Amino acid sequence: MSVTTPTSAPAPAPEQVTGRRGGGAPREGRLGRLDQAASPYVYIAPFFVLFFVVGLFPLVYTGWVALHDWDQIMGQGAFVGAQNFVDVLTGQDFWTALVNTLSIFVLSSVPQVLAALAIAGLLDHKLRAATFWRMGVLLPYVVAPVAVALIFSNLFADRFGLINTLLEGVGMEPVRWHSDRLASHVAIASMVNFRWTGYNALILLAAMQAIPRDLYEAAAIDGASGLRRFVSITIPMLRPTMIFVIITSTIGGLQIFDEPKMYDQFGRGGSDGQWQTLTLYLYELGWTRADFGRASAVAVLLFALIVAVGLVNFAISRRIASEESR
Amino acid sequence: MHSTRRRMLLATTAAATLALGACGGGSGEGDDSAGSGGEGGDITLSVATFNEFGYEELLGEYEELNPGITVQHVKADTADNARAALRNSLGADSGAADIEAIEVDWVTEFQQYPDKFVDLSSPDLEGRWLDWKTEAVTLEDGMLLGYGTDIGPEALCYRADLFEQAGLPTDREEVAELLQGDWDTYFEVGRDFVAETDIAWYDSAGALWQGMINQVEQPYETPDGEIIAVDNPEVRELYDQVLSASVDDGLSAALGQWSADWSSAFQGDEFATMLCPAWMLGVVEGNAADIEGWDVANVFPGGGGNWGGSYLTVPAQGDHPEEAKALAAWLTAPEQQIKAFEAKGTFPSQTEALDSDTLAESSNAFFNDAPTGQIFAERAEAVTVMPFKGPKYFEINTAMQDAISRVDVDQTDDPASSWDKFAAAVGDLR
Numbered sequence: 001m002s003v004t005t006p007t008s009a010p011a012p013a014p015e016q017v018t019g020r021r022g023g024g025a026p027r028e029g030r031l032g033r034l035d036q037a038a039s040p041y042v043y044i045a046p047f048f049v050l051f052f053v054v055g056l057f058p059l060v061y062t063g064w065v066a067l068h069d070w071d072q073i074m075g076q077g078a079f080v081g082a083q084n085f086v087d088v089l090t091g092q093d094f095w096t097a098l099v100n101t102l103s104i105f106v107l108s109s110v111p112q113v114l115a116a117l118a119i120a121g122l123l124d125h126k127l128r129a130a131t132f133w134r135m136g137v138l139l140p141y142v143v144a145p146v147a148v149a150l151i152f153s154n155l156f157a158d159r160f161g162l163i164n165t166l167l168e169g170v171g172m173e174p175v176r177w178h179s180d181r182l183a184s185h186v187a188i189a190s191m192v193n194f195r196w197t198g199y200n201a202l203i204l205l206a207a208m209q210a211i212p213r214d215l216y217e218a219a220a221i222d223g224a225s226g227l228r229r230f231v232s233i234t235i236p237m238l239r240p241t242m243i244f245v246i247i248t249s250t251i252g253g254l255q256i257f258d259e260p261k262m263y264d265q266f267g268r269g270g271s272d273g274q275w276q277t278l279t280l281y282l283y284e285l286g287w288t289r290a291d292f293g294r295a296s297a298v299a300v301l302l303f304a305l306i307v308a309v310g311l312v313n314f315a316i317s318r319r320i321a322s323e324e325s326r
Numbered sequence: 327m328h329s330t331r332r333r334m335l336l337a338t339t340a341a342a343t344l345a346l347g348a349c350g351g352g353s354g355e356g357d358d359s360a361g362s363g364g365e366g367g368d369i370t371l372s373v374a375t376f377n378e379f380g381y382e383e384l385l386g387e388y389e390e391l392n393p394g395i396t397v398q399h400v401k402a403d404t405a406d407n408a409r410a411a412l413r414n415s416l417g418a419d420s421g422a423a424d425i426e427a428i429e430v431d432w433v434t435e436f437q438q439y440p441d442k443f444v445d446l447s448s449p450d451l452e453g454r455w456l457d458w459k460t461e462a463v464t465l466e467d468g469m470l471l472g473y474g475t476d477i478g479p480e481a482l483c484y485r486a487d488l489f490e491q492a493g494l495p496t497d498r499e500e501v502a503e504l505l506q507g508d509w510d511t512y513f514e515v516g517r518d519f520v521a522e523t524d525i526a527w528y529d530s531a532g533a534l535w536q537g538m539i540n541q542v543e544q545p546y547e548t549p550d551g552e553i554i555a556v557d558n559p560e561v562r563e564l565y566d567q568v569l570s571a572s573v574d575d576g577l578s579a580a581l582g583q584w585s586a587d588w589s590s591a592f593q594g595d596e597f598a599t600m601l602c603p604a605w606m607l608g609v610v611e612g613n614a615a616d617i618e619g620w621d622v623a624n625v626f627p628g629g630g631g632n633w634g635g636s637y638l639t640v641p642a643q644g645d646h647p648e649e650a651k652a653l654a655a656w657l658t659a660p661e662q663q664i665k666a667f668e669a670k671g672t673f674p675s676q677t678e679a680l681d682s683d684t685l686a687e688s689s690n691a692f693f694n695d696a697p698t699g700q701i702f703a704e705r706a707e708a709v710t711v712m713p714f715k716g717p718k719y720f721e722i723n724t725a726m727q728d729a730i731s732r733v734d735v736d737q738t739d740d741p742a743s744s745w746d747k748f749a750a751a752v753g754d755l756r
Contacts, residue, residue: 072413072414072417073413073416073417073438073439073442074439075417091754092750093754153586154586157585157586157587157590158587159581159587159590159591160586160587160590160591161586161587176736178582178585178735178736179735179736179737179738264582264585265582265583265584265585265586266584267406268724270736271582271727271728271729271731271732271735271736271738272728272732272736272738272739272747274736274738287410287413287414288410288720288721288724289721289755290413
């Protein structure tokens with residue numbers, strides 16, 4: 001390889017250049033080789049430089065901070081080894097936050113993807129003013145999460161909230177949205193769903209539009225009903241996009257912050273940690289207690305969790321992909 | 327030494343940026359503005375506050391009085407966010423405003439980093455503030471961390487119409503007489519009131535806790551840094567007292583203070599009294615718009631109490647510490663503080679301002695024309711104890727508020743199990 005490339009590869013190059021451009025001077029052999037070898041790396045370098053500066057460095061540095069006593073204002077303290085991790089993992093708060101995060105994640109991601117699929121299916125039909133409806137589903141996404149939280153905190157207020165007033169109106173027991181753990185998760189998940197369902201629906205809709213129409217026509221001639229066509233044609237053809245939607249909503253779901261932070265007046269996840277998520281816990285450690293060491297330990301653990309869930313996702317998506325090729 | 331070098335570096339950077347900007351614009355006067363940016367000429371001072379300080383017009387006035395100085399007002403939406411932002415800029419050694427407002431509850435926390443602030447002590451200003459106001463920000467070596475702005479002397483707000491319904495006196499003087507005494511007296515009258523009307527006596531156990539704990543000399547920590555919150559019998563007694571009154575006797579409306587429910591509750595007949603620091607009047611008026619019957623009595627359970635109030639500090643990282651110090655001194659002078667009081671009701675901490683006629687004559691139409699200036703001036707004099715709030719005060723008190731909420735509002739725990747969780751949370755601090 002190393003012997004043949006220098007002699008054989010550059011040989012046709014000058015001819016090509018002169019052939020195409022007529023008057024262009026042939027490049028110097030050594031410089032040209034360097035150009036060929038190095039240029040691609042230079043072209044993609046900006047991304048990696050940026051990634052090292054704003055991605056990899058903070059990531060590694062967080063790991064470094066996690067091994068120290070680290071005060072927000074005074075900075076680096078003594079090296080404590082794994083003590084921060086031990087403190088975090090032996091405390092009750094981390095596990096409460098972990099369960100809350102997973103619970104809110106499941107309550108938001110599953111209905112969200114299903115609803116997005118259904119909405120995209122409906123929007124895929126020929127509609128009058130189609131653009132209006134399609135942009136309409138994106139509207140909740142445009143509303144700032146803080147504004148969403150304000151509206152929902154009025155809906156879900158325990159005593160004088162709209163939903164509880166309605167429930168009491170029909171003779172039902174009011175739901176204790178802020179004291180009951182599961183109820184608070186449902187309320188927060190509904191905020192997340194309100195915001196993200198339309199966004200995911202649009203992505204799925206774009207993928208649906210790319211499905212060849214003759215497949216549907218053929219199925220219709222064979223007598224397949226609308227539902228049958230959706231289940232047997234649309235959903236299988238959507239697989240790659242579905243995987244994308246599921247992975248992005250997984251990452252977003254595990255990092256959920258805005259909605260639980262805005263859910264009550266203190267933003268700390270409830271008096272008993274009812275809806276304290278991992279990111280809220282991280283925030284409290286870092287910014288309320290000024291303990292960057294422990295906060296970084298939580299950040300590292302959260303990173304590991306996301307990687308683990310990502311690997312599971314990857315394994316599943318590979319299986320689906322190989323099924324597809326069969 | 328380090329900070330001087332840093333400041334020079336910043337000044338050079340600022341000048342360079344200005345010069346670059348001017349070159350880019352192709353203006354021939356670029357050099358002049360760049361030169362004056364670094365030295366004493368045109369300078370910009372920033373003032374960071376939160377909630378309402380009533381400084382909007384004052385800052386414009388200062389600009390007029392001091393040509394060459396531009397003042398920028400940076401307003402945080404909540405006190406918590408302001409605290410977080412200031413902590414961030416102190417940690418990063420950049421980004422703080424020239425003048426940063428801090429709340430009384432964070433004072434000891436920031437006192438741990440005296441190098442990060444400018445010493446504000448000045449012989450000209452001695453005796454300007456109430457003694458306890460200044461003592462709270464004076465370090466052992468005499469360094470003054472901040473200039474006092476407002477204070478939160480506490481009185482009692484009550485619904486005269488609900489008092490009438492219960493057969494209690496409605497006149498504010500008589501109410502003050504009726505409730506004169508300790509917390510037991512307050513709860514005793516409350517039990518009668520609830521028995522008569524079936525309406526809660528006060529809004530929230532957590533709000534009451536704030537009044538109670540501000541009367542304890544050393545609630546959570548000792549000055550030598552020991553955390554005593556869990557072992558302090560005084561804290562436990564108050565905890566049991568407030569929860570038994572709130573839950574067992576049903577005196578509390580069980581509304582988490584500042585929650586959406588709490589704000590809505592002002593529109594109905596949900597509770598009859600609440601503890602009112604001076605700044606709370608604006609909050610009540612805002613929430614209870616169109617509700618008639620609110621009044622304020624010159625009394626507070628257990629004597630005097632102070633809840634809240636702020637200071638202006640000058641972080642050392644700023645480019646113009648002397649000018650910032652002058653502005654902070656001007657803003658907290660009695661004359662200016664009276665104007666801030668007129669603008670937003672922030673109650674002055676300056677002895678001279680407290681004696682002023684403007685204050686003495688001020689009244690509040692919403693609270694049945696109560697002479698609020700006079701009432702709160704007297705309440706300020708009744709304050710005898712300024713609790714020692716150590717560096718962990720904020721976190722311990724948050725854990726305590728959670729503990730009380732679990733029993734009073736959420737009803738997920740009884741007092742004993744909630745106390746255990748509080749003890750665990752305190753044990754987790756370091």
